[in-house]
Amino acid sequence: MEFHLQHADGQARAGRLSTDHGTIDTPVFMPVGTLASVKGIAPRSLMDEVGAQIILGNTYHLHLRPGMPVVRAAGGLHRFMAWPKPILTDSGGYQVFSLASRCRVTDEGATFQSHLDGSAHLFTPEAVVDLQRALGSDIMMVLDECPPAGVSAQRAVAACTRTVQWAERSLLQWRRTAPCYNHEQALFAIVQGGIDPALRLACAEALVAMDFPGYAIGGLSVGEASEDMYATAGLVARALPPQKPRYLMGVGMPRDLLECIGHGVDMFDCVLPTRNGRNGMIFTTRGILNIRNKRWETDFSPLDPGLDAPTSQAFTKAYVRHLFQARELLGLQIASIQNLLLYHWLVEQARQAILDDRYEAFRQAVQPQVSRRL
Numbered sequence: 308m309e310f311h312l313q314h315a316d317g318q319a320r321a322g323r324l325s326t327d328h329g330t331i332d333t334p335v336f337m338p339v340g341t342l343a344s345v346k347g348i349a350p351r352s353l354m355d356e357v358g359a360q361i362i363l364g365n366t367y368h369l370h371l372r373p374g375m376p377v378v379r380a381a382g383g384l385h386r387f388m389a390w391p392k393p394i395l396t397d398s399g400g401y402q403v404f405s406l407a408s409r410c411r412v413t414d415e416g417a418t419f420q421s422h423l424d425g426s427a428h429l430f431t432p433e434a435v436v437d438l439q440r441a442l443g444s445d446i447m448m449v450l451d452e453c454p455p456a457g458v459s460a461q462r463a464v465a466a467c468t469r470t471v472q473w474a475e476r477s478l479l480q481w482r483r484t485a486p487c488y489n490h491e492q493a494l495f496a497i498v499q500g501g502i503d504p505a506l507r508l509a510c511a512e513a514l515v516a517m518d519f520p521g522y523a524i525g526g527l528s529v530g531e532a533s534e535d536m537y538a539t540a541g542l543v544a545r546a547l548p549p550q551k552p553r554y555l556m557g558v559g560m561p562r563d564l565l566e567c568i569g570h571g572v573d574m575f576d577c578v579l580p581t582r583n584g585r586n587g588m589i590f591t592t593r594g595i596l597n598i599r600n601k602r603w604e605t606d607f608s609p610l611d612p613g614l615d616a617p618t619s620q621a622f623t624k625a626y627v628r629h630l631f632q633a634r635e636l637l638g639l640q641i642a643s644i645q646n647l648l649l650y651h652w653l654v655e656q657a658r659q660a661i662l663d664d665r666y667e668a669f670r671q672a673v674q675p676q677v678s679r680r681l
Contacts, residue, residue: 308445308493308520310552314662318541318571321661324552326445327490328385328393331360333552334568334654334661337395337576338647341365342372343388346581347640348647350390356616357647358655361392361445363576366438367399370428371421375441383443383488395576396444397556398435398497401453401525412452414469432476436484436494443488448523449477451497456530463501470499471513478517493520495554498543501526502535511546522547523554524572533563541570561590561653561677565670568657580650584642587631590649594679596624598642603628610645614652618644653677 309325324331338345338353340362345353353359364384369375381387384394403410403417410419416431432450439447450473452466474496481494496514500506514522524543527536536558544553554574555567564575580590587599592613596603603624610627611619622641630638653673660669 308491310521310550312549316661316664316666317569318544319569319657319661319666320571320573321658322552322573324573326393326493328391328445329360331393332658333573334564334657335360335574336564336647336650336654337361337363337574338581339363339365339576339578340388340390341578342368343384345643345647346585347636347643348581350388352644353390353647354392356618357644358651359392359647362390362394364394364396364442364444365399365402366396366435366442366448367402367430369396369442370399370438371423375438378443379441379487383441385443385488393445394442395446395554396439396442396448398439398448398450399430400435400451401557403430404453412469414472416450416473417452432473433480436477436480440484440487440492443486443490443492445490445492446521447481447492447494449474449494449496451499451525453499453526453529454501456501458501460503463503463506467500467506467510470497471510474514474519475517478519495519495521495523495552497523497525497556498547499526502531502539504539504542507539507543508546511543515546515548519551521552521554523556525556527555528558528563528577533566536563537566537570540567540572544571561649562674564650564653565657565674568654568661569666569670575654580646581643584646585639587642588646589627589642590646590677591619591681592649592652592677594677594681596681598624598628598638599631600628610641611649614648616648619648649677 312322314321322333403419418429435450451470454466496519498511500510552573555572591611606624609620660666
């Protein structure tokens with residue numbers, strides 16, 4: 308993997324990330340395909356209409372179902388899900404702490420029971436690297452400890468210390484193992500530390516000294532105020548090497564992307580556009596609408612006049628509302644595609660604005676527009 312920083316406008320950055328499965332222009336938003344599927348959207352639609360450059364899978368979920376023997380037999384995750392472009396896999400640490408029952412964390416790793424059948428599992432930093440080798444993702448994430456917002460200072464320090472120790476073990480395992488499918492795999496570290504500036508900087512400093520190919524900012528969008536999230540993301544981004552990609556995990560609303568791009572973040576992922584779309588919240592260039600509202604019943608204007616994509620132009624608000632009222636699955640698919648179209652339009656426009664040295668003006672003009680409730 309190679310990252311080339313092409314231009315900076317203030318803290319905002321435009322770059323290019325090269326992998327064996329393709330090149331990614333940054334800033335970039337990664338649709339979440341937790342279970343080897345971006346829910347309700349075929350890979351061809353993601354590529355041809357949405358323009359997705361990279362998607363995300365989750366090690367915890369894929370380990371439990373379908374399991375590594377199946378993925379290995381298929382020839383890796385790319386072949387299994389018919390996705391030829393880059394894939395990033397999350398380590399599954401967040402899911403271990405948030406989904407699994409009876410989770411017990413020690414310096415060795417995290418022991419947990421599956422949320423599916425109660426079976427017992429152990430995730431160590433080494434095991435998680437091995438699992439991601441078997442998946443064959445282009446970018447792998449280290450196992451980290453992500454405590455919830457509001458924990459005690461002592462608990463936050465302990466989690467941060469363990470995250471750094473686990474990162475070192477992950478890096479050693481990555482260096483002494485080989486890819487399974489003849490393409491290179493990069494490993495990203497994850498900076499933790501809550502919203503404590505000193506703890507965040509200490510974690511970043513320790514991880515930067517290990518010289519990972521890339522760095523993520525974890526443990527945000529877990530209940531803290533938006534301003535705390537923005538300040539923390541900016542603080543960490545400035546502490547990371549400028550020649551390495553920076554990935555903010557699990558964020559967020561359109562306004563969050565625009566704010567954090569301005570703070571120097573290159574990569575984003577979040578389930579929000581597809582999950583909220585399936586629940587009737589649709590993001591457009593003119594604002595956010597609840598498609599279930601009666602006001603759209605006879606609105607025969609395009610779903611999003613500001614985008615020229617087929618889904619945005621061909622389907623009317625009235626039709627999509629009807630699909631939701633009738634519980635037709637097509638409605639969920641249209642809403643999910645539209646939301647991803649909007650997110651990808653945002654990062655593409657942001658990238659061009661950075662290259663043109665007008666990012667702040669772009670943010671100030673677009674942010675209120677896409678954030679208002681219609």
